[in-house]
Amino acid sequence: MKDITARIDFRANTQAVSPAMVAATQKNARTALLKRSEVVVEFGEERWQQLRRAGRELRLHALTHLDRYLSMVEENVIAAGGHVHWARDAEEAHSIVLDIAMQNSVRNIVKVKSMVTEEIELNHALEGRGIRVYETDLGEFIVQLAGQRPSHITAPALHMTKEEVAALFREKLKVDAQPDPKLLTEIARQRLRKEFLTAEMGISGGNFLVAETGTLILVTNEGNGRMCTSLPPIHVAIVGIEKVIPDWESAAVMLKLLARSVSGSKITAYNTFITGVRKDGPREFHLVLLDNGRTQILRDEIARETLMCIRCGACMNICPVYNQVGGHAYGAVYPGPIGSILTPLLIGTRIAGGLPFASTLCGACSDICPVMIPITEILLHLRRRFVEGDDFEGSSISGTLKAIAKAGRYVLGSPSLYRLGARMGKIFQAPLRSGDWIAAMPSPLDRWTMARPFPAFRGDFRGWWKKHKNAKDISGGKAS
Amino acid sequence: MMKVQLFVTCLGENLLPDMLQKMVGILERIGVSCEFPEGQTCCGQPFFNSGFQKEGREIALLWMKMFADTDGYIVAPSGSCVEFVKHRYPKMFPEGTAEHKIAVQLAERVFEFSQFLTNIMEITDLGAFFPHRVACHSPCHLTRGLGVRDEQQRLLRAVRGLELISLNDAETCCGFGGIFSVVYPEVSMAMMEAKVMNIMASNAECVVVSEPGCLINIRGGLQKMNSNIRAMHLIEILAQEGAA
Numbered sequence: 168m169k170d171i172t173a174r175i176d177f178r179a180n181t182q183a184v185s186p187a188m189v190a191a192t193q194k195n196a197r198t199a200l201l202k203r204s205e206v207v208v209e210f211g212e213e214r215w216q217q218l219r220r221a222g223r224e225l226r227l228h229a230l231t232h233l234d235r236y237l238s239m240v241e242e243n244v245i246a247a248g249g250h251v252h253w254a255r256d257a258e259e260a261h262s263i264v265l266d267i268a269m270q271n272s273v274r275n276i277v278k279v280k281s282m283v284t285e286e287i288e289l290n291h292a293l294e295g296r297g298i299r300v301y302e303t304d305l306g307e308f309i310v311q312l313a314g315q316r317p318s319h320i321t322a323p324a325l326h327m328t329k330e331e332v333a334a335l336f337r338e339k340l341k342v343d344a345q346p347d348p349k350l351l352t353e354i355a356r357q358r359l360r361k362e363f364l365t366a367e368m369g370i371s372g373g374n375f376l377v378a379e380t381g382t383l384i385l386v387t388n389e390g391n392g393r394m395c396t397s398l399p400p401i402h403v404a405i406v407g408i409e410k411v412i413p414d415w416e417s418a419a420v421m422l423k424l425l426a427r428s429v430s431g432s433k434i435t436a437y438n439t440f441i442t443g444v445r446k447d448g449p450r451e452f453h454l455v456l457l458d459n460g461r462t463q464i465l466r467d468e469i470a471r472e473t474l475m476c477i478r479c480g481a482c483m484n485i486c487p488v489y490n491q492v493g494g495h496a497y498g499a500v501y502p503g504p505i506g507s508i509l510t511p512l513l514i515g516t517r518i519a520g521g522l523p524f525a526s527t528l529c530g531a532c533s534d535i536c537p538v539m540i541p542i543t544e545i546l547l548h549l550r551r552r553f554v555e556g557d558d559f560e561g562s563s564i565s566g567t568l569k570a571i572a573k574a575g576r577y578v579l580g581s582p583s584l585y586r587l588g589a590r591m592g593k594i595f596q597a598p599l600r601s602g603d604w605i606a607a608m609p610s611p612l613d614r615w616t617m618a619r620p621f622p623a624f625r626g627d628f629r630g631w632w633k634k635h636k637n638a639k640d641i642s643g644g645k646a647s
Numbered sequence: 648m649m650k651v652q653l654f655v656t657c658l659g660e661n662l663l664p665d666m667l668q669k670m671v672g673i674l675e676r677i678g679v680s681c682e683f684p685e686g687q688t689c690c691g692q693p694f695f696n697s698g699f700q701k702e703g704r705e706i707a708l709l710w711m712k713m714f715a716d717t718d719g720y721i722v723a724p725s726g727s728c729v730e731f732v733k734h735r736y737p738k739m740f741p742e743g744t745a746e747h748k749i750a751v752q753l754a755e756r757v758f759e760f761s762q763f764l765t766n767i768m769e770i771t772d773l774g775a776f777f778p779h780r781v782a783c784h785s786p787c788h789l790t791r792g793l794g795v796r797d798e799q800q801r802l803l804r805a806v807r808g809l810e811l812i813s814l815n816d817a818e819t820c821c822g823f824g825g826i827f828s829v830v831y832p833e834v835s836m837a838m839m840e841a842k843v844m845n846i847m848a849s850n851a852e853c854v855v856v857s858e859p860g861c862l863i864n865i866r867g868g869l870q871k872m873n874s875n876i877r878a879m880h881l882i883e884i885l886a887q888e889g890a891a
């Protein structure tokens with residue numbers, strides 16, 4: 168996400184979102200949520216909560232012993248004939264992949280959907296060297312064709328209707344496409360068949376790395392992942408260092424949590440397990456372990472748990488903010504609640520400090536997260552970083568804002584000033600007030616009244632209380 | 648005699664004083680004696696949640712000072728303010744400090760109104776009469792924050808003449824979100840409108856919104872849409888006496 172250097176203006180971005188995109192987002196997110204809640208009910212709520220706790224425990228354990236498990240992965244992958252590369256940042260990852268491509272005269276690459284390659288803008292780097300990159304996941308294929316960024320981490324084209332996709336196919340592929348998901352998938356398959364057979368390299372991300380055997384787990388719904396990682400002679404997997412889990416017992420827990428949280432299936436259609444070089448697979452297997460800011464996040468005691476994320480997308484499906492604005496408004500690769508914490512952690516609050524405020528702190532995300540990431544806690548932590556600054560970054564707000572907050576604190580910090588303020592509010596509202604409402608307030612509170620009127624300050628609880636108490640005391644109410 | 652310290656909240660005191668009077672009325676009717684610590688201002692949440700944690704802590708200290716020397720339960724008509732005191736205060740101060748100890752003690756004493764009635768007083772029937780179709784919104788901090796899911800419904804079901812109507816997406820946030828509503832007003836508005844649409848589609852005559860911030864948001868939204876549906880705090884319904 169190095170291309171993002173200007174402050175992300177979430178408010179402006181939300182204004183650029185079309186109502187059609189919001190409608191499609193809501194419809195598709197709701198479908199995924201409904202399916203999820205059905206399988207959770209079937210699984211049993213109590214059992215589900217146990218599974219979540221187990222998932223959380225083992226993800227936390229893995230992160231706490233990351234160094235140990237990562238060396239196990241490295242050892243086991245090498246023992247199985249694979250290569251392991253360590254990439255500190257996006258640039259190092261680019262040059263590792265480019266080197267492998269150059270050494271093998273790679274011209275065409277087929278790719279499995281992967282958020283981490285989006286994060287490091289890998290396609291861009293490869294295409295810059297004249298290599299053609301084909302996204303083979305249907306959703307990714309669609310957004311690539313449309314020249315867009317994914318709007319959701321598991322369903323990249325969540326913001327589009329089937330009619331829009333058909334129109335896109337007709338325009339870009341010059342085919343007679345009908346708005347039927349099956350037929351559209353068929354068109355994409357046919358398009359990609361030749362690429363699968365001719366590509367000299369397949370690139371994937373990875374859902375999990377099983378330390379005890381050095382196995383890469385890839386979870387896909389369309390089978391394209393299997394083709395990308397078996398047909399081309401070289402397979403490069405780029406995986407964030409946080410994706411390690413200790414053993415196969417953990418894998419069983421995580422796969423159960425993931426499949427249900429993503430789309431409400433009991434098991435994802437294709438679970439691919441890759442351990443180094445296989446007899447019937449690509450002749451070379453490269454694992455690129457990417458840091459790109461993750462060890463920095465690990466050092467942050469509160470934000471650390473962000474790295475437990477298994478990228479299921481449930482938090483965005485349920486987020487009422489995401490559902491009103493879609494994924495693109497977040498201005499970066501990871502949208503929704505997880506994006507609102509991960510993006511500022513990866514590129515800084517100076518650029519992405521507006522995102523932690525793009526939440527009402529309603530808590531729906533933390534409640535649904537399969538590994539119980541305390542997203543609201545981390546949002547508050549990053550709001551503080553943006554406002555006050557902390558050990559990781561300095562404050563990013565203006566002196567004016569700070570002065571306003573000081574003044575507010577002064578008034579609310581003194582009972583007598585507070586009461587005086589309330590009395591003055593009642594006086595100053597007079598010219599604005601009509602009946603029980605104030606239709607328009609001066610700036611910055613016009614930001615409230617542009618949406619709905621503000622209730623007039625009324626009555627006097629304290630005055631009433633005094634009278635009430637006196638009356639009670641006299642009638643002996645106090646003694647009763 | 649059961650004693651309660653009134654935690655009126657800054658929004659409650661300044662925008663919903665009638666509701667507070669009714670709260671006192673109900674509590675006294677069931678034999679609870681009320682006291683009002685007059686030095687209280689705000690719990691500090693608006694600062695803390697906006698990133699001004701230092702200021703939030705300072706306001707919290709004032710709140711703690713006002714309530715620490717009182718006794719009995721502390722009851723507020725807001726799940727959000729209660730959650731802040733219950734869950735945030737103890738985390739604000741390092742363990743082992745005097746402040747932390749006081750915060751933990753206060754956290755144990757503080758309850759939201761419907762929580763207090765049903766769980767502490769074990770009362771669900773207040774003899775209220777309200778012959779209307781009523782839908783119930785589930786405010787986020789009350790529902791997810793404090794885990795109050797059933798209490799409001801139980802109190803409403805006991806009201807004579809009241810028909811409880813189901814509300815689609817009742818647990819979805821109404822878009823208030825404190826500072827959120829002025830930082831991202833357009834998104835806040837879209838969320839509020841979605842909520843109001845669901846309320847209007849429910850065919851209810853009244854909607855219960857037992858959270859001051861959400862109440863002024865939804866009430867304002869209904870007003871803007873010229874809707875006849877009344878948004879009310881649960882307290883305002885429970886205070887309706889009359890024919891059985």
Ligand code: SF4
Nearest residue numbers: 476477479480482536
């Ligand atoms: S934060 Fe939790 S809910 Fe959101 S994508 Fe990650 S694992 Fe899923």
